[in-house]
Amino acid sequence: MMNENKPNLLTIYLQLMKLRVVILLQITAICAILAHDLMVRSDALSGDRTWFDTLQACGITLLGGTLAAGGSNAINMYYDRDIDPGMSRTRTRPIPNGWISPHHALIFGIIIAVGGSAMFLPIHWKAAFWSLFSVVFYVVIYTIWLKRRTPQNIVIGGIAGSTPPVIGWIVAAAASIPSNNNPFDLGSSIPWMLFLLIFLWTPPHFWALALYRSGEYGKVGVPMMPDVKGPHRTLFESKIYCILLFGLGSVPYFWPENGLPLAWMFLASGLTIWYSISVWNIIPDEDLDADGRMPLAFASFMRSLGYLAWMFIALVYVVAVPADHIWYWTAAFALIVPVVNRLMLKWKESMQTTRKVLNAE
Numbered sequence: 016m017m018n019e020n021k022p023n024l025l026t027i028y029l030q031l032m033k034l035r036v037v038i039l040l041q042i043t044a045i046c047a048i049l050a051h052d053l054m055v056r057s058d059a060l061s062g063d064r065t066w067f068d069t070l071q072a073c074g075i076t077l078l079g080g081t082l083a084a085g086g087s088n089a090i091n092m093y094y095d096r097d098i099d100p101g102m103s104r105t106r107t108r109p110i111p112n113g114w115i116s117p118h119h120a121l122i123f124g125i126i127i128a129v130g131g132s133a134m135f136l137p138i139h140w141k142a143a144f145w146s147l148f149s150v151v152f153y154v155v156i157y158t159i160w161l162k163r164r165t166p167q168n169i170v171i172g173g174i175a176g177s178t179p180p181v182i183g184w185i186v187a188a189a190a191s192i193p194s195n196n197n198p199f200d201l202g203s204s205i206p207w208m209l210f211l212l213i214f215l216w217t218p219p220h221f222w223a224l225a226l227y228r229s230g231e232y233g234k235v236g237v238p239m240m241p242d243v244k245g246p247h248r249t250l251f252e253s254k255i256y257c258i259l260l261f262g263l264g265s266v267p268y269f270w271p272e273n274g275l276p277l278a279w280m281f282l283a284s285g286l287t288i289w290y291s292i293s294v295w296n297i298i299p300d301e302d303l304d305a306d307g308r309m310p311l312a313f314a315s316f317m318r319s320l321g322y323l324a325w326m327f328i329a330l331v332y333v334v335a336v337p338a339d340h341i342w343y344w345t346a347a348f349a350l351i352v353p354v355v356n357r358l359m360l361k362w363k364e365s366m367q368t369t370r371k372v373l374n375a376e
Contacts, residue, residue: 027109031092031120032085032127039320040176040213041080044183046327047209048072051187053334059274060203062191072186079134080179083146086128087153087175093121094158098235104228135182142185144198149175163236166243173217180209180327204273208266212326215260219253219294220319226250226297226312246299246309257291275330276338278345282329285349290322321359325352 022030052069055062092099092110096117099105109115128150135142157172165171184206185192193200201207218240225232225239226246233242240249264283267275293315301309329348336344 031089033088044179047180047183048187082131089124101235139189166240177213223316293318
C-alpha cells in the first residue's frame with residue numbers, strides 16, 4: 016500500500032464517489048426535469064411550474080442523486096478492494112492506495128447513500144423509493160451477486176444506473192404523480208423511455224471499454240463479455256443494442272400519444288446512427304496498441320458518452336423551441352451537432368498536445 020502524496024479527506028471522499036461518472040448521470044436527471052417543466056409551460060402536460068420550482072427541483076435532485084449514487088460507488092469500492100489493485104483503471108483508487116481504510120469508506124458510503132435517498136422523501140415517496148432501489152440494486156444485485164458471476168453483469172446491473180431521469184421526472188411532477196402504491200405509475204411513459212435509453216446504452220458503452228482494456232477484467236475474475244464470449248460475440252450483441260436504441264428513438268412515430276415530439280425521433284435517429292457507426296467500426300481482431308489495447312474500441316467508448324449527452328440535450332431542445340417552427344429548429348440542431356463535436360475533438364487534441372509539451376519540460 017502507498018501513502019505517498021496522500022490528498023486531503025474531502026478529495027478522498029470525492030474519489031470514492033466517482034464524481035465524474037455520477038455527474039453525467041445526474042445531468043440526465045436534470046434534463047428530465049427541464050423537459051417535464053417545459054412541456055408543462057407549453058401545455059403539452061398538465062400542471063403549473065415556475066422557474067423557481069424548476070431550479071429547486073434541479074438542486075434537490077442533483078444533491079440527493081449525487082449523494083445516493085456516490086455512496087453506492089464508495090460501497091462498491093469497499094467490496095471490490097480485493098480486485099481493484101489488479102487493474103490499471105482501479106489500482107489508484109483510495110483504498111488500494113492506502114489513503115483510507117475499507118471500513119471508513121464503507122461507513123461513508125452507507126451514510127451518504129441513505130442520506131441522499133432520504134432527501135427525496137419530502138418531495139414524493141416514489142422518488143425516494145427509486146433512489147434507494149438503485150442503491151440496493153447496484154450494491155447487492157450488481158456488485159455482490161452478478162459482477163463476478165455472469166458476463167451479463169453489465170446488462171442487468173445497468174438497471175441501477177438508468178433511474179436518474181425517472182427520479183428527476185418524479186421530483187418535477189410530484190404534484191401530478193398518481194397517489195397510489197404503484198411505484199411504476201408515474202402518470203407518463205416519458206420517464207420510462209428515458210430509463211430505457213440509458214439501459215440500452217449501457218451494454219455497448221461498457222463493453223467497448225472492456226474491449227479496449229482487453230483481458231484486465233478476466234485477470235481479476237470478473238467475467239466481462241469480451242473475456243468470456245470473445246470480441247466477435249461482444250460486438251454482435253453491441254450492435255443489437257444499437258438497433259434497439261434506434262427503435263426506441265422511433266417511438267414518437269409509432270406511438271404519438273406518448274407525448275414526445277416527432278422531431279425528437281429524427282434527432283434521436285441521426286444521433287443513434289452516428290454512435291452506431293463507431294460500434295460497427297470496431298474490428299474484433301484489431302492490432303493492439305503499445306499498451307495492449309484496442310484503439311477503435313476506445314473511440315467508440317468516448318463517442319458513447321457524447322451520444323448519451325446529445326440525446327438528452329436533444330429532448331430538452333425539442334420541447335423548448337416554438338412548436339410552430341419546430342422543424343426549422345430541428346434542422347438547425349442537426350447542423351450544430353457535428354460542428355460542436357468537431358470543436359470538442361480539436362480542443363481535446365490541443366489539450367493532449369499541451370500535456371505532452373508540459374510533460375517533456
